[in-house]
Structure formats: C-alpha cells, structure tokens
Amino acid sequence: xxxxxxxxxxxxxxxxxxxxxxxxxxxxxxxxxxxxxxxxxxxxxxxxxxxxxxxxxxxxxxxxxxxxxxxxxxxxxxxxxxxxxxxxxxxxxxxxxxxxxxxxxxxxxxxxxxxxxxxxxxxxxxxxxxxxxxxxxxxxxxxxxxxxxxxxxxxxxxxxxxxxxxxxxxxxxxxxxxxxxxxxxxxxxxxxxxxxxxxxxxxxxxxxxxxxxxxxxxxxxxxxxxxxxxxxxxxxxxxxxxxxxxxxxxxxxxxxxxxxxxxxxxxxxxxxxxxxxxxxxxxxxxxxxxxxxxxxxxxxxxxxxxxxxxxxxxxxxxxxxxxxxxxxxxxxxxxxxxxxxxxxxxxxxxxxxxxxxxxxxxxxxxxxxxxxxxxxxxxxxxxxxxxxxxxxxxxxxxxxxxxxxxxxxxxxxxxxxxxxxxxxxxxxxxxxxxxxxxxxxxxxxxxxxxxxxxxxxxxxxxxxxxxxxxxxxxxxxxxxxxxxxxxxxxxxxxxxxxxxxxxxxxxxxxxxxxxxxxxxxxxxxxxxxxxxxxxxxxxxxxxxxxxxxxxxxxxxxxxxxxxxxxxxxxxxxxxxxxxxxxxxxxxxxxxxxxxxxxxxxxxxxxxxxxxxxxxxxxxxxxxxxxxxxxxxxxxxxxxxxxxxxxxxxxxxxxxxxxxxxxxxxxxxxxxxxxxxxxxxxxxxxxxxxxxxxxxxxxxxxxxxxxxxxxxxxxxxxxxxxxxxxxxxxxxxxxxxxxxxxxxxxxxxxxxxxxxxxxxxxxxxxxxxxxxxxxxxxxxxxxxxxxxxxxxxxxxxxxxxxxx
Amino acid sequence: xxxxxxxxxxxxxxxxxxxxxxxxxxxxxxxxxxxxxxxxxxxxxxxxxxxxxxxxxxxxxxxxxxxxxxxxxxxxxxxxxxxxxxxxxxxxxxxxxxxxxxxxxxxxxxxxxxxxxxxxxxxxxxxxxxxxxxxxxxxxxxxxxxxxxxxxxxxxxxxxxxxxxxxxxxx
Ligand code: FES
Ligand code: FES
Numbered sequence: 007x008x009x010x011x012x013x014x015x016x017x018x019x020x021x022x023x024x025x026x027x028x029x030x031x032x033x034x035x036x037x038x039x040x041x042x043x044x045x046x047x048x049x050x051x052x053x054x055x056x057x058x059x060x061x062x063x064x065x066x067x068x069x070x071x072x073x074x075x076x077x078x079x080x081x082x083x084x085x086x087x088x089x090x091x092x093x094x095x096x097x098x099x100x101x102x103x104x105x106x107x108x109x110x111x112x113x114x115x116x117x118x119x120x121x122x123x124x125x126x127x128x129x130x131x132x133x134x135x136x137x138x139x140x141x142x143x144x145x146x147x148x149x150x151x152x153x154x155x156x157x158x159x160x161x162x163x164x165x166x167x168x169x170x171x172x173x174x175x176x177x178x179x180x181x182x183x184x185x186x187x188x189x190x191x192x193x194x195x196x197x198x199x200x201x202x203x204x205x206x207x208x209x210x211x212x213x214x215x216x217x218x219x220x221x222x223x224x225x226x227x228x229x230x231x232x233x234x235x236x237x238x239x240x241x242x243x244x245x246x247x248x249x250x251x252x253x254x255x256x257x258x259x260x261x262x263x264x265x266x267x268x269x270x271x272x273x274x275x276x277x278x279x280x281x282x283x284x285x286x287x288x289x290x291x292x293x294x295x296x297x298x299x300x301x302x303x304x305x306x307x308x309x310x311x312x313x314x315x316x317x318x319x320x321x322x323x324x325x326x327x328x329x330x331x332x333x334x335x336x337x338x339x340x341x342x343x344x345x346x347x348x349x350x351x352x353x354x355x356x357x358x359x360x361x362x363x364x365x366x367x368x369x370x371x372x373x374x375x376x377x378x379x380x381x382x383x384x385x386x387x388x389x390x391x392x393x394x395x396x397x398x399x400x401x402x403x404x405x406x407x408x409x410x411x412x413x414x415x416x417x418x419x420x421x422x423x424x425x426x427x428x429x430x431x432x433x434x435x436x437x438x439x440x441x442x443x444x445x446x447x448x449x450x451x452x453x454x455x456x457x458x459x460x461x462x463x464x465x466x467x468x469x470x471x472x473x474x475x476x477x478x479x480x481x482x483x484x485x486x487x488x489x490x491x492x493x494x495x496x497x498x499x500x501x502x503x504x505x506x507x508x509x510x511x512x513x514x515x516x517x518x519x520x521x522x523x524x525x526x527x528x529x530x531x532x533x534x535x536x537x538x539x540x541x542x543x544x545x546x547x548x549x550x551x552x553x554x555x556x557x558x559x560x561x562x563x564x565x566x567x568x569x570x571x572x573x574x575x576x577x578x579x580x581x582x583x584x585x586x587x588x589x590x591x592x593x594x595x596x597x598x599x600x601x602x603x604x605x606x607x608x609x610x611x612x613x614x615x616x617x618x619x620x621x622x623x624x625x626x627x628x629x630x631x632x633x634x635x636x637x638x639x640x641x642x643x644x645x646x647x648x649x650x651x652x653x654x655x656x657x658x659x660x661x662x663x664x665x666x667x668x669x670x671x672x673x674x675x676x677x678x679x680x681x682x683x684x685x686x687x688x689x690x691x692x693x694x695x696x697x698x699x700x701x702x703x704x705x706x707x708x709x710x711x712x713x714x715x716x717x718x719x720x721x722x723x724x725x726x727x728x729x730x731x732x733x734x735x736x737x738x739x740x741x742x743x744x745x746x747x748x749x750x751x752x753x754x755x756x757x758x759x760x761x762x763x764x765x766x767x768x769x770x771x772x773x774x775x776x777x778x779x780x781x782x783x784x785x786x787x788x789x790x791x792x793x794x795x796x797x798x799x800x801x802x803x804x805x806x807x808x809x
Numbered sequence: 810x811x812x813x814x815x816x817x818x819x820x821x822x823x824x825x826x827x828x829x830x831x832x833x834x835x836x837x838x839x840x841x842x843x844x845x846x847x848x849x850x851x852x853x854x855x856x857x858x859x860x861x862x863x864x865x866x867x868x869x870x871x872x873x874x875x876x877x878x879x880x881x882x883x884x885x886x887x888x889x890x891x892x893x894x895x896x897x898x899x900x901x902x903x904x905x906x907x908x909x910x911x912x913x914x915x916x917x918x919x920x921x922x923x924x925x926x927x928x929x930x931x932x933x934x935x936x937x938x939x940x941x942x943x944x945x946x947x948x949x950x951x952x953x954x955x956x957x958x959x960x961x962x963x964x965x966x967x968x969x970x971x972x973x974x975x976x977x978x979x980x
Binding site: 026027029030031032033034035036037038039040042043045124204205206207208209259260261262263264291293294499500501502673674676677680681682683684685712713714718720721722724726727 | 856860926927
C-alpha cells in the first residue's frame with residue numbers, strides 16, 4: 007500500500023495531461039460491447055411478471071398454463087428463491103421475486119424464459135396470480151403515523167415498533183440549543199426535495215448461464231450491467247445457495263448508472279434461476295418502464311432546518327429534522343439516513359449541529375443512492391438557509407461562505423478528518439469567472455445570479471460488509487513485447503476508471519498508452535474492487551494501481567541499472583524509454599528494459615492494493631458513515647432569467663469550480679463536472695418522480711414511466727457549463743487526486759434557487775422549480791405586494807434581532 | 810404492465826417476412842418477424858449492435874441511424890419501411906482508412922462517457938454535417954435535440970462536433 011505520492015506535479019509526464027480513453031474509439035465506432043449486445047448460442051429470453059397492486063398479499067400463483075405453452079422453457083416464482091437479500095447486510099428485506107407479499111406496483115412476482123421475447127410475453131399473460139389487496143401507504147407521513155391497524159409494509163424487527171420505519175438516526179454535536187439561543191440571527195425553513203431517478207440511457211440487462219456437470223454443483227455465470235460486480239457475486243452465491251467459487255460475474259461496458267445499478271436486481275437472480283431450470287442461457291432486458299420501477303433513485307426528503315449565526319455572519323448552530331420517503335424496500339436506506347445528516351459538516355465550520363432523520367417505507371418503488379447519495383437534498387436546504395442568513399446579516403453570500411470556511415487539515419464538528427481543502431479557491435474561481443461583483447443584486451428584475459458550495463466524500467472507510475481485506479486492487483504484468491496488462495475489477499460506467507489504471511501504468515512504467523491493455527470486469531480473473539459508488543474509485547483504485555506499478559518499476563529500474571552499472575534511483579522510465587537521469591542521452595527502449603528485467607527476475611507481475619486508513623476518525627467513529635480518506639469541495643454560481651409571465655426559469659450558465667485534488671486527466675474531470683452540474687440542473691428545474699394518488703388514477707402507479715414524460719434535459723435545455731478545476735493536491739490521494747464524479751452535482755440546485763431569488767425576490771423551497779411552481783410563487787408574491795429585486799447587501803439596515 | 814386481464818388477445822407473432830436491407834453499402838436479405846423494427850433487424854439479425862436501444866419507443870435517440878441522408882429513429886421504423894433504402898449505422902461511418910473525424914473527435918474531446926448515446930448522436934451529427942458543413946452551436950444543439958445523453962451535459966459533444974466540422978472542411 008502506498009502512503010504518499012513521491013513525485014510532485016512538475017515531474018509527471020502523463021498524469022495531468024489530456025488523454026484519450028482506452029475504450030474511447032470502441033465507443034465511437036460502435037464496437038464497444040454492452041450486455042444487451044451479447045447473444046449466446048441457444049439463448050432464451052426472459053420476462054418478469056409484475057404486481058399491479060401497490061400492496062397486496064399473494065394468495066396463489068398458478069403457472070401451469072404458462073409452462074404448457076410451446077416455446078416456454080422455464081417459469082420461476084418467489085418460492086424458487088426464498089432467501090432475502092439486500093445490499094446492506096443488516097437490512098435484507100427483498101426476495102428476488104415476491105414470495106407472499108407485493109409492496110409496490112411493479113414488484114416482480116414470476117418470471118419466464120422462452121424461445122423469444124414474444125413467447126415470453128404471451129407466457130406472462132398465462133400466469134394466474136390471485137391477490138388480496140391491502141391498504142397501501144403512499145405518503146411517508148401516513149407511514150410514520152401508522153398504528154398497526156393495517157399491515158405494516160415490513161414486519162417490525164421488534165414487537166411494538168413501527169414496521170414502516172427503516173431507520174431513525176438522531177445525532178447531536180455541541181450545544182445546539184444553547185448556541186441557537188445565543189445566535190443573533192436564526193433562520194428557519196421547510197424544504198421539500200422531490201424524488202428523482204437516474205435514467206441511464208442503457209436499461210438494465212442481464213444474461214445467466216448455468217453449466218451443470220463436470221463435477222458437483224455446476225457453474226453459474228451472470229453477465230450484467232451492474233456497477234457492483236463483487237456484491238452481485240456475493241448475493242447470487244448466497245441467495246441461490248451456490249458456492250461463490252462456482253459463481254462468475256462478468257460486467258460488459260455499462261451504459262450509464264449514476265447509482266441506479268449499484269445493487270442486485272430481480273433480473274439478475276431470475277436469469278440465473280431460469281438458466282438453472284432451463285439448462286440454457288437466458289437474457290432479460292428491462293423495458294424502459296421497468297427501469298422506472300427498479301428505481302433506487304433519489305429519496306424525496308421533507309426537511310426542516312433552523313440555522314443560527316452571529317451578527318457578523320459566523321455560523322453558530324444547525325438543527326435539522328428530515329423525513330425520507332424510502333419506497334418499498336431498504337436498499338441503501340440505512341446509509342442514506344446517515345448521509346442525510348453527516349455530510350453537511352463541511353466546508354463550513356459549525357460549532358453545534360443536530361440532525362434527526364427518519365427513513366420510512368412507502369408502497370412505491372424503492373429509493374436508493376443517486377449521484378451525491380443522501381447529501382444532495384440537505385445541501386439544497388442548507389445552502390438556501392445560508393443565502394437567507396447572508397441577507398439577514400447584510401453579507402455578500404460568497405463572503406458569507408468564505409467567512410465560515412472550515413479550513414484544511416482540520417476536523418468537522420462530527421469528527422470527520424478533513425485533509426486538503428480547496429474550497430476558497432473554488433469560491434474565488436466562480437466569483438471571478440462569473441463577474442459576480444458586477445451582477446449580484448445588480449441585474450435587472452427577472453435576471454439573477456446565485457452561489458452555493460458543498461463537499462463530498464472520496465469513498466469511505468467502511469466496506470458494505472465488514473471485513474479487513476483491501477477495498478481495491480489490481481494486478482499488473484509486463485512482458486517482453488513492451489506491453490503492460492492490467493487486470494482490474496473496477497466498474498467502468500463511463501467515468502473512465504479503466505483508463506485511469508492505464509494512465510498510471512504509463513506514468514510509472516514509461517510505456518505509451520496504446521501499449522497498455524486493461525482486462526476488466528470479470529470476477530474470474532480480476533482482483534476484487536468493491537464497485538463504482540461513493541466516489542471511491544479514483545482514490546482507491548488509483549492508489550492500488552500505483553502500488554502495483556511501482557513494484558514493477560522497481561524491478562525494471564534495478565535491471566537497467568545493473569546493465570548500465572549505475573544506481574537504480576538514477577533510472578527514469580518515460581516516453582517509451584528508460585533514461586539515465588544524469589545524462590539522458592544514455593537510454594534504451596522500454597521494451598529492452600522490460601527484457602532485461604524479465605531476464606533478471608523471471609516473469610514479471612505484481613499486485614497492488616489499497617485500504618483506507620482506519621484510524622483517522624476521533625472518538626465518534628467517523629460519523630458512523632465510515633470517514634472518508636479525503637473530501638472534495640465545490641462551488642457553483644448559476645445565472646438565471648425568470649419569465650415572470652410563465653414562471654419558466656431559463657438557466658443561462660453554471661460556473662462549476664471543483665477541488666478534485668489533482669486532475670489525473672483534465673478532460674475526464676471536466677466531463678464529470680459538466681455531467682454532474684447538468685444533472686443537478688435537471689433536478690432543479692424539471693425532474694420529478696411522481697406517483698398517482700388514489701384520486702388521480704391507480705394509487706401508487708408511476709405517473710410517467712417513460713423518457714418522454716419523465717423529462718430529462720435535451721441539448722436545447724441544458725445551460726452553458728463552464729468547468730474550473732481546482733487542485734489542492736491531497737496528501738493521500740493518487741498523485742494527490744480525490745473525486746470528481748459526484749461532488750459537483752450538489753451546488754447546482756441551491757445555486758439556481760438562490761439565483762431565482764436574486765432575479766425576482768421569491769424563495770422557492772420546494773423542488774423542482776417548474777414553471778407552474780415558479781408561477782404560483784410569483785402569484786403569491788404579487789398578492790402580497792409584488793415580486794421585486796431584493797436589496798443589495800449593505801444597502802439595508804442589518805436585521806439582527808431574532809424572529 | 811403485463812397482467813392477465815390485458816394480454817390474451819396478443820397476436821401470434823410467428824409470421825416471418827424476407828426483407829431486403831441496404832445497410833452501410835451492403836445488401837442483405839433477412840427473414841424477420843413481420844412486426845420487427847429496423848432496430849431489431851439491425852441488432853438481432855445483422856448483428857450490427859452499435860445502434861442502441863434505450864427506450865424502444867422513440868424517446869431517447871440511442872437508436873438513431875441515417876436513412877437516405879436523414880437521421881431517423883430505427884426503433885420507430887418498421888423494418889419494411891427501410892427496404893431498398895440507404896441505411897447508414899454507426900458502424901458505417903468509419904472507412905478502411907480509419908475512424909470518421911466525428912468518431913475521432915468524440916474520443917479526443919471526451920464526448921463519450923458511458924458511450925451508450927454515442928452511436929445515435931454520431932449519426933445525428935453526421936447527417937447534420939453532411940448538409941451543414943459549418944454549423945453554429947445552436948444548429949448543433951438543434952440537430953441533437955432528439956438524442957438524450959445522461960452523462961456529459963452535452964458540452965463536450967458540442968465541442969467534438971465543432972472539431973470534426975473544422976477537420977472535415979479542411980479535408
Ligand atoms: S430506442 Fe429510444 S428512441 Fe429508439
Ligand atoms: S455518454 Fe452516457 S449517455 Fe451519453
């Protein structure tokens with residue numbers, strides 16, 4: 007394990023430069039293979055029958071007619087797989103297919119495999135399911151208030167508890183009430199974050215192949231568009247009761263995920279079980295509608311915040327109360343409930359903080375992790391609170407954020423260890439690039455500008471199941487052709503992690519990029535990496551790759567040094583050559599160098615791995631989330647134009663400044679920043695995962711499970727995005743890198759909210775800021791004196807007295 | 810939702826027709842179920858899996874191909890309608906000399922993250938550049954409005970199309 011990057015920026019030759027991605031041309035020429043692009047000989051097509059009821063008991067399932075249909079090779083129901091699973095080992099509350107209860111419209115109850123898709127669809131129609139409907143809980147507050155007179159969504163773990171509650175967390179740091187009382191200004195607000203979903207353009211897809219014979223038990227292979235092949239491997243083995251040594255998960259390229267493919271889904275268990283029954287490979291491809299039912303998207307949050315500060319703007323106390331609408335299953339909900347509070351304690355210093363978060367079940371598709379897991383919602387509320395406070399104390403909101411900066415190499419109130427921190431540079435960058443000083447409170451009515459900041463983790467100390475093994479690893483081999491092969495189990499979902507290990511091989515071993523092969527995504531031959539989630543990959547995989555590459559480098563340099571009769575420390579590997587540092591005219595090709603090393607040490611390979619430092623959190627267990635080895639920091643400025651007639655908010659531009667530690671490839675970092683800001687913009691303005699209530703159709707039915715009705719931004723909707731990379735060079739990150747994939751989403755939403763306020767003087771505390779919502783807010787303002795531009799800081803008397 | 814109340818009148822989809830498809834310059838005769846879309850014929854019969862299915866109902870643009878010079882959603886095109894017409898897919902953009910400048914620029918500029926929208930976007934962009942060699946940013950936005958990308962925020966895609974347009978004008 008490496009402790010620290012030993013080379014500084016100026017000596018890097020590959021890292022930090024714009025590079026192609028190793029699979030970039032395969033993607034742009036149509037050669038890249040995704041799961042649905044695979045066809046195996048004799049492959050059958052599977053389909054899943056889904057519940058039409060939000061909450062019901064399954065009385066009986068009769069599959070005889072379906073089984074009798076010509077072309078049907080297997081039918082499975084919940085009884086074939088009666089073991090619960092769940093991504094969090096403490097909350098396994100799902101069956102691959104429902105056994106005796108359905109909990110949302112879309113819950114899977116049976117699956118078939120047939121010669122083709124049409125036959126499979128006809129077979130589903132032949133399955134007879136008798137349900138006894140139960141009263142559904144669609145509103146989280148109804149779930150909370152339930153008294154057990156109608157069936158809980160899940161049985162309570164202990165008698166007398168509310169079975170509709172997944173998790174309740176109440177944590178308090180510092181003297182919250184005392185400091186709140188002692189605050190000069192206290193702002194209180196209620197906020198609502200509507201649920202949103204990931205909508206990767208690739209629907210989930212899986213293929214199962216069970217090969218019996220050749221020894222007891224047979225062998226299962228599942229190809230899947232998953233972002234967590236290792237956890238899928240574990241759960242397949244556990245639920246289907248197959249020795250994990252006989253289970254193989256293959257991950258073809260994944261067509262987008264954003265957290266939406268980060269746990270096992272019904273289709274993966276079904277293709278496996280159907281293949282075991284049919285003796286042939288089985289593929290299931292979700293319809294777009296099914297992707298909406300699978301969901302695991304952003305939880306709707308109902309939030310109440312009280313924030314107190316001194317008259318000079320310094321934060322004193324923060325008090326939050328949150329209800330999370332979790333949908334039908336736990337998913338990552340335990341973590342979401344902690345994240346809803348724990349990730350708020352930077353980049354601002356707050357002497358006292360309390361949060362009380364309750365995640366409840368409802369009879370809707372389960373919520374889970376979406377990009378910026380659990381912390382995007384509270385960040386929206388908190389940054390709007392900051393804006394309100396800044397106005398009350400008469401500070402420019404950027405200055406207000408500077409004033410409260412927590413600093414670097416410090417600890418948060420909840421005892422998270424912060425190392426590098428480039429937040430001030432982020433604020434400077436967006437302030438400068440956006441012409442903030444010329445615009446804030448100075449643009450004409452209807453036009454406005456807003457700012458927000460945030461922080462995010464680069465992975466956490468806790469793996470999802472407790473263990474002391476490395477969190478990430480690679481294996482690297484070099485051979486006499488001059489080639490480097492990297493075996494990587496990390497999940498390439500578009501973010502560039504396969505390229506990352508290749509860049510590191512180039513940097514450390516001096517080979518050109520096209521001499522690196524990354525062999526990936528197959529649990530049979532790649533070391534374990536835990537998956538693409540929690541923004542953990544760059545930090546952990548990067549450090550693992552450096553570890554492996556430096557072991558090889560040492561051997562190569564030693565062999566060359568012996569040949570030249572110089573010191574190994576004088577040998578450089580760069581640009582396809584081995585060079586003698588004191589006189590670089592003395593050189594040989596990397597291939598020759600590898601040959602010398604292979605002759606000296608034998609066949610050359612090395613493993614490298616990374617595990618997080620376990621001792622970095624104080625008394626308070628790293629905030630129970632598993633402290634992160636490093637935190638990224640972000641600031642956004644958004645500029646908007648509000649059409650007062652229609653309520654339409656035109657987001658003109660978002661300036662995105664992000665401290666990613668070091669940009670290993672600035673093109674990919676910018677891509678993550680732009681994609682994140684785009685997604686935040688989308689959630690701010692248009693996205694809404696809406697379900698019908700009983701008065702408007704079938705209660706609990708998804709209102710619009712299509713990409714036409716669930717609106718995501720097109721090329722015409724998306725604002726101009728400008729990326730401003732800030733590099734704080736983290737002491738423990740690979741070459742100083744942290745993360746870029748999730749942090750830059752957070753501030754988009756509050757920055758837009760704050761910009762709307764600057765434009766028209768109206769606060770929007772409910773998402774999304776759709777034309778009807780904005781129009782209604784403007785109407786309400788009109789009836790109480792009319793919307794108008796807020797006054798500039800310093801032009802009104804400071805309102806110090808508390809409300 | 811497949812539920813027993815709704816589906817028993819589903820027609821038997823066995824009828825197979827032979828269609829003649831001209832794809833990327835080659836003429837194919839393939840037997841397909843009569844209800845097949847062009848996308849299904851491309852992916853499942855010709856094994857040209859570059860064109861992607863993101864929704865199968867005309868909402869996402871991942872299945873975009875070029876038919877007689879026009880960017881067209883192949884998931885909404887009954888296979889019969891494509892008969893005897895000139896179909897170009899993402900696989901047909903490259904030549905024996907190497908990738909199309911659009912394809913190369915997408916790689917250079919980081920315009921393909923997960924890459925799932927990419928084949929469709931490339932087809933829309935290629936159709937645009939064929940009729941408008943020097944498009945403005947707004948013309949590019951307009952031409953790509955039917956192609957959803959969930960990864961990039963479109964910025965790098967615009968830059969790649971502009972880069973390719975510049976290269977094509979020089980060539
Ligand atoms: S597959 Fe989505 S538009 Fe054709
Ligand atoms: S690159 Fe992933 S959808 Fe566009």
